[in-house]
Amino acid sequence: MSEAPAVPRPGSADRVHPAGLELLLIPPRARTGWRVLPARVGAMCAVELQKIRHDRTELYTRAVQPALWLLIFGETFTRIKAIPTGGIPYIDYLAPGIIAQSAMFIAIFYGIQIIWERDAGILTKLLVTPTPRSALITGKAFASGLKAVIQAVVVVVIAALLGVGMTWNPLRLLGVAVAVILGSAFFSCLSMTIAGIVLSRDRLMGIGQ
Template sequence: MTADVTSPGVVRVLVPGRSVRHDLRAVKIVLHRELLRFVNDRTRMFSTLIQPVLWLFVMGTGLSTLISLGPGQGVDFRTFIYPGVIAMTVITTAMFSAGSIVWDREFGFLREMLVAPVSRAAIVIGKCLGGGIVATAQGVIILALAGFVHVPYSPTLILTLLGEMFLASVTITAFGVSLAARMKTMQSFFGIMQMAIMPMIFLSGAMFPLANLPGWLAFLTKINPLTYAVDPMRHAVFSHLSVSPRVVEALNPGVHWFGWHVPILAELGIVALMGLGLLGVAIAQFRRTD
C-alpha cells in the first residue's frame, strides 16, 4: 500500500507595500538609531568638544591679551568668537553624523536599509533630522558655557540659538549625506570633509568681523554658505550684550550685498533653502546608490 506524499506548500512572504505611514516609521527608526549611536558613543561625544573648547578658552584667552575689540569699549575676544565656536561645534558634529553612512556601508548595514520596503527619501530625511538633533544637543554643551565668556543666560537668546543651530546642523548634515552617499571608505570621506568644511568655517566670519575686509576676502565671505549661518548667531548674541552702537557696527555689521544689508530672516531663509536643495541632492544620490 502506497501512502500519498504531499509536497510541502510554498511559504508566502508578505512584504508590506510602501505608504506614507511606513515611510514616517522609517524616518523615526533612522532618527532613533542616530540618537542611540550618539548617546552610546561617549568617546565621540567628548572628542568633538575638544576643538571648540580649545578655540574658546585657550585660543580665545591667548588672543584676548593682544586684541581689544570695539572702538572706545573693549569686548572680550572670547565673547566675539562665541557664536563662531557654536557654529563650529554643530557643523563638525553634523558632518560626523553624516559620515556614519560610510561606516554603515563598510559593515553592510546600509544595504539592509536600502532593500527595506520604504522610500530612500525617508532614510535620508531620518538621517538628516537625527544628525541635526545630535549636533544641536552637542551645541547645548557650548551654550552652557555662555556665562564663562560674558554672554547672558537669557531664555530668549538660548531659544533663538537653539533654533538657528538646528537649522544649520540639518543643512550641514544634508551636505554631508550627499557626499557620503558615494564614498566607499571613511578615509576618503574625512579627507573631503576637511577640505570642504575647514575653509568654509574660516571664511564665514566665525573668527573675525565682517567689516572693513579686503575686497577679495569680503567676496569670499559673501559667497560662503556658512556665513549666513554664523551671522544670525552673532546677531542674537550681540542683541543681548550691553555695548555701544559703535561697537555693534564694528563687530556685528552683518552681511551686505552691494550696499544692501541682508536681513536676519533672509539669511535664515537662505540657509533653509540650501538645506532643502542639499536634501534633494542627497536623496538623488541615495537613489543611485547600490
C-alpha cells in the first residue's frame, strides 16, 4: 500500500523572514534562574530612561532651583559677609550643600509618583506582570540617581562659572557622582517605602518636608 502523499507546505513557511519579523512570529526564549532579575531590572531602567528622554521638562525646571540658590543666595551672602567663613567665600560652602539638597528633593518626590501611579492604575498593571517588585523599585532608584547626577553637573558648571574653588581631579569628580547616585537611590527607596505605608500624598508630603 502506497504512502499518502505529503501535504505541501505553504510558500510562507519556506520564506525567510527579516530579523524584525522573526521576533513577532517566534517568541524569544524565556530567561530562567538567576538571569530573570537582572533582565527585569534592566528593562525597568530602560523604561525610566525612555520617560526622561520623552519628557525633559522636569530636568529643566528642577535645574532652575539650584541655579537660583547659587546665583542669588550664594552671591548675596558672599558679598554681605554676614556669616563668618574664615576667609573662604560663602558660595564655596554652599555649592556642595546644593548638590545634596537637589538629590534629596528628587528622591523624595518618587514616593509621590508611586501614589500617583497607583491612583491612575499604572502601578496595578505593572504588579500583575511577571516583573519582580524589586525590579520596579530598582528602576525608579536608577532614574532618581540619573536625574540627581544631571542636576549635580548643572551645579558644578554654574559654580565653575562663578569662580568657586574646586578640584578637577577625575577620580574625585567620579566619587561625587557615585555618592550622588547612591544617596539619591537610598532616599528614593526610603520615600517609596514610606509611600507604601502611608498610602496618602498629603501624609507623604508632610513626612518629606
